[in-house]
Amino acid sequence: MAAASRSVLLQRCIVAPAGRHSASLIFLHGSGDSGQGLRNWIKQVSHQDLAFQHIKVIYPTAPSRPYTPMKGTMSNVWFDRFKISDDCPEHLESIDVMCQVLTDLINDEVKSGIKKNRILIGGFSMGGCMAMHLAYRNHQDVAGVFALSSFLNKTSAVYQALQKTDGILPELFQCHGTADELVLHSWGEETNLMLTSLGVSTKFYSFPNVYHELSKTELEELKSWILKKLPEEIESENE
Numbered sequence: 001m002a003a004a005s006r007s008v009l010l011q012r013c014i015v016a017p018a019g020r021h022s023a024s025l026i027f028l029h030g031s032g033d034s035g036q037g038l039r040n041w042i043k044q045v046s047h048q049d050l051a052f053q054h055i056k057v058i059y060p061t062a063p064s065r066p067y068t069p070m071k072g073t074m075s076n077v078w079f080d081r082f083k084i085s086d087d088c089p090e091h092l093e094s095i096d097v098m099c100q101v102l103t104d105l106i107n108d109e110v111k112s113g114i115k116k117n118r119i120l121i122g123g124f125s126m127g128g129c130m131a132m133h134l135a136y137r138n139h140q141d142v143a144g145v146f147a148l149s150s151f152l153n154k155t156s157a158v159y160q161a162l163q164k165t166d167g168i169l170p171e172l173f174q175c176h177g178t179a180d181e182l183v184l185h186s187w188g189e190e191t192n193l194m195l196t197s198l199g200v201s202t203k204f205y206s207f208p209n210v211y212h213e214l215s216k217t218e219l220e221e222l223k224s225w226i227l228k229k230l231p232e233e234i235e236s237e238n239e
Contacts, residue, residue, distance in 0.1 A: 028121075
């Protein structure tokens, strides 16, 4: 499986930091979207780019693959699903391949001099689910995880992995619209409760009358949280 991932080079849309690069943010799009599409959507909702003085923002694009909920039609998705539901098994084979591919992306940042505890991973919808798998199963030393309008299946491999760990886990920032008809608010809430019970420190924000979409207030909350997790480094490091 790992060997297969080496041939996948993800397209990525990058917003460079205005000043010295000392932290990185990997933001994963939802199913059928692209890195550039997500960046454009954020700009449209916020009326500005998600940009920072010191944080590089990376929007990778998922490779195209057959997607079962769309009757096998090709789509840019991080992994396959048997159906969009919280009570079916996960398609672990495709999730694990993508964890390998995204690990390459994390390693690229580390090779460029960014420490793992200065990297945040998150996403919207399927992207948030992918981020939780990536961080809580493979990279528990990142700075934090965020999941917007996302959920984990009831028997998720993430829960199984966390039952076997007792170290400090990255904090989770979660947002969900109460009017979401695709990914139910209750699925997001249950995911949050389960992760909290397994030792993850979480923040959960509910947004009344928000559907399966990004909201301006949510993005403002997210930006504040990102800056708390990845503050600008003022002193020079002599480590």
